[in-house]
Amino acid sequence: MAKILTIFGSTGGNTELVVDKVTEILESKGHQVDIRRAEESSYEDFQDHNLYLLASPTYGHGVLQHEFQKLADQLKNQDLSGRKFAVIGLGDQRYEKEYLLESAKTLEKLVKDHKGELVHVSLRILNTPVQYLDTTITAWAEQLSEKL
Helix, strand or coil, X not given: CCEEEEEECCCCCHHHHHHXXXXXXXXXXXXXXXXXXXXXXXXXXXXXXXXXXXXXXXXXXXXECHHHHHHHHHHCCCCCCCCEEXXXXXXXXXXXXXXXXXXXXXXXXXXXXXXXXECCCCEEEECCCHHHHHHHHHHHHHHHHHCC
């Protein structure tokens, strides 16, 4: 089974809730999942895992959660070749329509621009994730597990 590192940014707790559910599903499928907050992470963490799961909410005009943005800025100067990634992006309808789920797009672009490989379609959750924990989120995690 795969060794996975999940790095997430969360201010209000919704992204952390999604990460916890995805971790629960992946571990039930036999994968080893390590979880780190973005503020406790750096490029050096991208060395010893089979998959890197990046998760961030979208704020304001389409920006990543502030702690995750600091990590993303570090990664902009790095080569991610040979590393596999999956992305989780959350959004809120209180923000402008064109930026609702921008974090997923931003993280996908970061991975692709630096030669990382996206192995699964990104999980995008609009508004509270609670209603999707046992449906959309569980199904996405199960599909991701099958690709590992």
